[in-house]
Amino acid sequence: MATASSSVNRSSPITNIAKDHLFSILLLLPIDSILSFAMTCRRFKSLSCSDSLWESICRRDWGQSSVDALKPFLETKQGISWKNIYRQIHQLDSLYCSRILSNPQTEELIPRPRASHSLNFVSNCLVLFGGGCEGGRHLDDTWVAYIGSDFRKIVKWKKIDSGSPSGRFGHSCIVIGDFLVLFGGINDLGVRQNDAWVGQVSLHDPCGVTLSWRLLDAGTPIAPPPRGAHAACNIDKTRMLIHGGIGLSGHRLGDTWVVDFSEDLHFGVWREIVTHPSPPSRSGHTLTYIGGNQIILFGGRGAGYEVLNDVWLFDASEGHWRWVQLFFDLQNIPHGLTLPRVGHSANLILGRRLLIYGGEDSYRHRKDDFWVLDISSIPGIKLQPAATLDPKKPISKAWRQLRAKGDNPDPRSFHRACVDHSGRYLYIFGGMIDGLLQPAEPSGLTFDGGLFLLEIVLQC
Numbered sequence: 009m010a011t012a013s014s015s016v017n018r019s020s021p022i023t024n025i026a027k028d029h030l031f032s033i034l035l036l037l038p039i040d041s042i043l044s045f046a047m048t049c050r051r052f053k054s055l056s057c058s059d060s061l062w063e064s065i066c067r068r069d070w071g072q073s074s075v076d077a078l079k080p081f082l083e084t085k086q087g088i089s090w091k092n093i094y095r096q097i098h099q100l101d102s103l104y105c106s107r108i109l110s111n112p113q114t115e116e117l118i119p120r121p122r123a124s125h126s127l128n129f130v131s132n133c134l135v136l137f138g139g140g141c142e143g144g145r146h147l148d149d150t151w152v153a154y155i156g157s158d159f160r161k162i163v164k165w166k167k168i169d170s171g172s173p174s175g176r177f178g179h180s181c182i183v184i185g186d187f188l189v190l191f192g193g194i195n196d197l198g199v200r201q202n203d204a205w206v207g208q209v210s211l212h213d214p215c216g217v218t219l220s221w222r223l224l225d226a227g228t229p230i231a232p233p234p235r236g237a238h239a240a241c242n243i244d245k246t247r248m249l250i251h252g253g254i255g256l257s258g259h260r261l262g263d264t265w266v267v268d269f270s271e272d273l274h275f276g277v278w279r280e281i282v283t284h285p286s287p288p289s290r291s292g293h294t295l296t297y298i299g300g301n302q303i304i305l306f307g308g309r310g311a312g313y314e315v316l317n318d319v320w321l322f323d324a325s326e327g328h329w330r331w332v333q334l335f336f337d338l339q340n341i342p343h344g345l346t347l348p349r350v351g352h353s354a355n356l357i358l359g360r361r362l363l364i365y366g367g368e369d370s371y372r373h374r375k376d377d378f379w380v381l382d383i384s385s386i387p388g389i390k391l392q393p394a395a396t397l398d399p400k401k402p403i404s405k406a407w408r409q410l411r412a413k414g415d416n417p418d419p420r421s422f423h424r425a426c427v428d429h430s431g432r433y434l435y436i437f438g439g440m441i442d443g444l445l446q447p448a449e450p451s452g453l454t455f456d457g458g459l460f461l462l463e464i465v466l467q468c
Contacts, residue, residue: 030055035064039098062090069094069384070431071299074358077430085468096466097359102411103378108435108459109162118165119151121457123440124237126181127424128188131209132156133217134163134426134435135188140177141455146196148175152209152217155428163459168219173205178236178254181207184245187273189224191250194236200256202234206273224276231278232265237291239308243324244301249281251305252290260311262289264322264331286331287320292422294354296362298383301325304362306381309350315370317348321386334386337402347407349375351421351440358431358464360384363410366420366439374419374442378410417460418442434462 025033034042034056042065046056055061067075082088110118125139125147136151150168179193179201188207194200204224211217238253238261248267255261264286267276293308293316301324307316319334338347352367352375362381368374385406423439436459443454 027055031061031064034061035068039065039094057091059089059091062094066090066094070097070358070360073429074431077428078358078432081466088466088468093466097464100359100361100380100410100464101408102413102465103434104463104465105412105414105416106461106463107415108461110165110459117167119149119437119457120147121455122147122177122438123422123455124177125424125438126179126190127426127435127437128181128183129155129426129428129435130183130188131186131211133209133211134437135181135207135209135219136165136424136437137172137181137190137207138176138179138193139438140196144196146175146177146194148172150207150219150221152219154211154217166217171221173203173221174201176201176236178238180238180240180250182240182242182248184242184248184269184273189242189248189269189273190221191240191248192232192235192238192253194254200234200236200254202231204267204276225274226267227275227277232263232280233261235261239293239295239305241295241297241303243297243303248276249295249303249322251287251295252293252308254291260289260291260309262287262311266329281329283330285333287318287333288316290316292350292367294352295322296354296356298356298360298362304354304381304383305331306354306362306364307347307349307352307367313370315348315350315368319381335402336406337404338407341407341409346375346377347379349421351423353423353425353436355425355427355434356383356431357427357434363434365425365434365436366417366423368421374421374440376412376417376419378412380408380410382406382408412462415460417458418456420456423456432464432466436460436462 042056046053119136122139122141126137128135132155134153139147141147150172151165153163153165173190176193176195179190181188181190190205192201205221206224207219207221209219233255235253235255238250240250243249251264252261264281265278266281267278269276287305289311290308294306296304298304303322305320310316321332321334323330349367353365355363357363360383364379366375418441420439420441423436425434425436427434439456441454441456
């Protein structure tokens with residue numbers, strides 16, 4: 009009796025919790041705690057290693073769209089588990105690069121080289137618009153390439169001939185659901201714009217693609233001042249935020265604006281967001297939506313023409329708009345001082361990491377490096393309001409440089425990049441690269457027209 013009683017006393021009440029309740033509890037824990045929990049007994053190890061649990065963990069940490077996009081891949085691969093996928097993404101240290109070719113039968117129908125354009129992935133298509141080219145001229149063309157789900161290495165571009173916004177470069181273009189929203193930009197006469205356009209892609213069998221543009225009805229005369237080289241991104245699929253850029257006088261701006269869209273994106277209402285503190289004036293920076301009501305701002309060129317590497321978090325949670333600067337410990341990062349840049353790209357990839365690529369430094373040296381910022385390493389993202397982040401305690405182990413394998417793109421700036429729905433594939437088009445010096449081009453500046461695919465390779 010004493011032995012039996014001792015055995016009962018040593019047992020933990022947690023062993024009597026139903027499996028589905030334990031499942032829910034585990035989803036509230038960080039990964040390290042889940043792995044520790046698995047080592048307590050065989051029953052908990054079985055539960056903690058179950059594929060259904062790790063699929064739910066991936067959904068929790070990466071989002072529903074990434075998990076849904078990865079499911080077809082797992083169905084074709086025998087023996088690969090969600091835990092295995094999670095481990096590979098957590099330990100990610102490289103990307104595979106390849107150049108995408110245009111359909112050889114339609115070589116004459118390809119976008120010309122350009123920079124400061126827009127490139128988006130929407131409705132399983134790449135959409136390219138505008139930009140600047142040789143001689144400082146703007147472009148007003150819209151191109152669409154159907155990608156589908158096989159991420160082919162050969163694409164067929166189709167030019168959309170009518171109904172496009174006027175020619176411009178340095179504009180922004182974001183994706184909201186199945187729509188594109190384009191704002192601002194500069195034409196080749198130096199005129200800044202503040203108009204907003206909505207684009208919608210329509211697919212027709214077999215693989216026919218059309219795109220229509222229409223001017224957004226703002227409803228009121230309130231709108232951001234005209235600008236170009238600003239940054240923009242969506243917030244929770246119902247709003248767009250823009251920041252900074254170069255205004256009418258040529259001065260860099262530091263204002264923040266939000267437009268609230270109607271359900272069908274026919275109408276939008278602008279309002280300026282004034283907070284303290286807020287990011288200093290800049291251009292050529294990036295805004296990236298990271299989920300919920302939060303956005304990351306990175307880099308750019310400041311009002312004094314300095315090139316920046318500061319990081320700001322915009323948080324619209326609970327209706328309280330605020331900017332919070334994030335501070336990082338870069339001492340343990342090799343070549344950490346190479347982070348400052350302007351004209352780079354910043355995209356949220358699989359694993360909720362912000363991938364920074366390319367750009368140029370204060371000496372106009374163009375870059376070809378890849379850096380990732382681990383969003384989960386930022387304390388305020390999930391566990392506490394952003395306002396409680398302590399600037400005196402810099403965040404460590406958040407930045408990591410990735411190696412690039414394969415056919416690496418040349419160093420470039422003012423290119424554009426976009427990711428597919430899974431966050432596993434990144435497309436890069438155009439930009440300014442270093443070319444051969446010619447008498448007519450003393451700077452050696454060249455506009456590129458290459459399309460590259462960067463892939464997170466998953467091993468079986």
